[in-house]
Amino acid sequence: MPEAADMINLGFLSDSEREMILEVLRRDEGLRQAEEQRVRKLKTELLDVKRKGAKRGSGRYSQQCCGRCLEPLSRLTIFSSQCKMCNHHVCRNCRTVFPNGSWLCSVCDKESDLKKMTGDWFYDQRVNRFSTTPGYDLVSVSLKKRPPLKKRQTAGEVLLKSNETKADSQTPVPRPRLKNPAEKNSHSSEISGSLASRESFDSKEDVCSRPVHSDTESAENGSIGSNKTQTESQHVSPEQPRRKAGSAESSPSGSSVSSLTVPVKAEIVVTDSDNPETKDTKEVKPVNPSPELDIDRIFKKSVRRAQRPPEYISTMDLRDGHEKPEASMGYRSRSVPGLDVQEDEEEEEDIDSLVSFHKRSMASSSSSLHTSKSTLGSLRSIYSEAGDYDSVDVSGDLVFSTSYDEPTHSLRVLIKECHGLAYADASRQLSNPYVKCYLLPDKSRQSKRKTSIKRNTINPVYNETLKYSVSRSQLYTRSVLISVWHHGRLSRNTFLGEVEIALDCRDLDSPYEERVALMAKTASSVPASVFAQYKGELVISLKYVTPKKPITEKFKGKKTAAEEGGQLHVLVKEARSLTAMKTGGTSDSFVKGYLFPTKAKTSKRKTPVVKKNLNPHYDHTFVYKDVALEQLKAMCLELTVWDREALLSNEFLGGVRLSSGKGTVKIAKEEVEMDSVGEEVSLWEKMMLYPDSWAEGTLPLRSTMGKTEGK
Amino acid sequence: MSDGEYDYLIKFLALGDSGVGKTSFLYQYTDGKFNSKFITTVGIDFREKRVVYKSTGPDGASGKGQKIHLQLWDTAGQERFRSLTTAFFRDAMGFLLLFDLTNEQSFLNVRNWMSQLQIHAYCENPDIILCGNKCDLTDQRAVSEAEARELAEKYGVPYFETSAADGQNVSQVVDVLLDLIMKRMERCVDKSWIPDGTVRVNGPTSPDLSENPDRGKCAC
Secondary structure, three states, X not given: OOHHHHOOEOOOOOHHHXXXXXXXXXXXXXXXXXXXXXXXXXXXXXXXXXXXXOOOOOOOOXXXXXXXXXXXXXXXXXXHOEOOOOOOEOOHHHEEEOOOOOEEEHXXXXXXXXXXXXXXXXXXXXXXXXXXXXXXXXXXXXXXXXXOOXXXXXXXXXXXXXHHHHHHHHOOOOOOOOOOHHHHHHHHHHHHOEOOOOHHXXXXXXXXXXXXXXXXXXXXXXXXXXXXXXXHHHHHHHHHHHHHHHHXXXXXXXXXXXXXXXXXXXXXXXXXXXXXXXXXXXXXXXXXXXXXXXXXXXXXXXXXXXXXXXXXXXXXXXXXXXXXXXXXXXXXXXOOHHHHHHHHHOOOOOHHHHHHXXXXXXXXXXXXXXXXXXXXXXXXXXXXXXXXXXXXXXOOEEEEEEEEEOOOOXXXXXXXXXXXXXXXXXXXXXXXXXXXXXXXXXXXXXXXXXXXXXXOOOOOEEEEEEEEEOOHHHHOOOEEEXXXXXXXXXXXXXXXXXXXXXXXOOXXXXXXXXXXXXXXXXXXXXXXXXXXXXXXXXXXXXXXXXOOOOOOOOOOOOOOHHHOOOEEEEEEEEEEOOOOOEOOOEOOEEEEEEEEOOOOOOOOEEOOOXXXXXXXXXXXXXXXXXXXXXXXXXXXXXXXXXXXXXXXXXXXXXXXXXXXXXXXXXEOOEEEEOOOOOHHHHHHHHHHHOOOOOEEEEEEOEOXXXXXXXX | OOOOOOOEEEEEEEEEOOOOXXXXXXXXXXXXXXXXXXXXXXXXXXXXXXXXXXXXXXXXXXXXXXXXXXXXXXXOOOHHHHHHHHHHHOOOOEEEEEEEOOOHHHHHOHHHHHHHHHHHOOOOOOEEEEEEEOOOOHHHOOOOHHHHHHHHHHHOOOEEEOOOOOOOOHHHHHHHHHHHHHHHHHHHHOOOOOOOHHHOOOOOOOOOHHHOOOOOOOOO
């Protein structure tokens, strides 16, 4: 990104000029918001189209049926029915034919349409251009903390946002002129100051959604810079209660009102804004209804004024770094709050469903329980920290009852006992069973309930009641998933069986005990697409760095010394619209990378954790050394995003799998198909085709990393 | 303005020396009006217009119309706003580079504007149209069409002589630029699995445009 956009110094402008420019920027904001809404809508539409087609993402399906509508394909057409983009065979109805006779399947067509209509073709290209420090430097730079960049951000946006707070605050609030000399002075510095700060991205929503203290916190952060400011912030502190009250009731409407600044009269003399005298001639501004903004301003101004002359203010937005992570709302989704809610309510995946997806896909490919068990091993090796488990042949049954407690509006699931459970460790005749329960479709931690663990028994008696606060009307659409697990104290947990109870046809008023046989994980006939859920996006750049001293060194190396020493650089830039896992609608996320096939865990890489942010910027580079360009064709890069949970297992937020999309790769002794699709493939190939340059892409996150077994 | 439905939001930006007629050009395009009074633009401004774009395929067949919302950024030509205006270059998909046919210096400065674009635009070879404005003032003409064409050719960009006063070529210029953008967009997206321009973007490698003979071709 050019420096210019980051640090535009508007100190040279007169007040009236600034006002005019801000007016333009506000108009631009209106347009931009409409655009954001439109883009959001388009992406949702694409998701719908994708959902309809079952053959998205994973490739192992019968070629006899259409990859989109699953209608059988006629034999005649099968040879010419492959979409050139995703390679799925699709029927005539699921194609979009272009004037020149070529065609794409409906999803691929929609996808490229979307790229055009959202302007992503442009933003993708631009991001590349301005994120380029020469090759190697990027690596070291990316390790340092850089200001977060937004792909779709425009200069106008940056300018406006940085001035919005200032504009807001300088406008309004009836108060005597010259009430506070410091304020006066800082006034000029404020407006003339930076256009660069990004702090106010959240300035609208965050007043509602994030704790108020963060504001004061940031102000404090700023004040650390100088003693002078510290004293000044103390000045202000008595006002804080007022401020809090203000922000509690302030709302987007508040801020929009404040942006309606009346243009400054033309006769105001155009003067150097640094001159305090001209300030005195200034007109009283219109009234701003939100008082806290004013205090906000006193706060910020005094901080700034004390620190630097106005000309330099553009470079000092140190507070941004602190304030940014507080963001709790996806910027992109801001203008469509309704969608946010919807997304939050969407079913959240955790590692269990990840694994169960895997099992399902195993089961559907009609492999025996035995094979599925062994493939679990591969998964285990990958997600070993993430609560993986063993599996045994399920036996036994469960005695339970369900009831609804009207006074407390809670669903009670009484887990009474189990009989004849399988041994988790057959050789030692050992089982330490406990029962876990989810109120589906919510599979997040909020919905998880557990009983105690009974030691060394296959006939545990619990008599424990698990409660869910839920309105009765909601119950009819939900079901209870009760599973039994062996708790391995030092080893993995083992799945002992489960049962799913739909609540719509149950009599919840007269609880009766029921005895049901435990089942193995249910196999669903059609595996859900791994892209069926919008889990957000991951922005990455790939580069293959050719070895510095190519060829020649044949003597040293054993075989192909020529290509030895090449490096794969994976720059993990940012993720967007991640699923919120923590209370307060945030996640503390990090990205983990593996390059397969690999020996042991040497290919594991992790980014630092970015806290409380659904649009985290990692800007971290994974470097894989000693990789030959040739090898990459048969390799597979997996990047997974996780919600960091200090004491519990981390929760899976989504992932991508980059490869050429053909053939299989060995992951923990298991041949697994490289099922990369779309941009996952194109980016990988781009990287290989153009060594020593960055290939950047924005990839949709898969909702599970379930693998398909290769043949 | 931004109400209603549209299919694409396309952003253009007009640049060039102060007084060459950028604002007038855009005003003529959006409103069909001309104001001979010179009011200098403060920093930046923009206008909007809704148009329908009909793509013409290689076979000449035109597709269905697409609704385009044009955002036309106007920039101040004055030097003092330079740092501000150049910051907006990066947000534009296409550029209208204007000079004044009656003012030779504005023509000589085209070169500078080109290099500014190269530095600040979203890619090294954005779509640009060179416009010699005020062609209605034939008696004051200071730049010949031939030399203007020669320069445009050197940069590999289309050249038009326009008049914001009588509207000559104004809408044509925007249409041509729009067509260039829409075509570029197609190339970027079509077969996006084929490695495209985004891979060779390690910063401006050849700052001088003239060293870049394949300009005008999309990097995609």
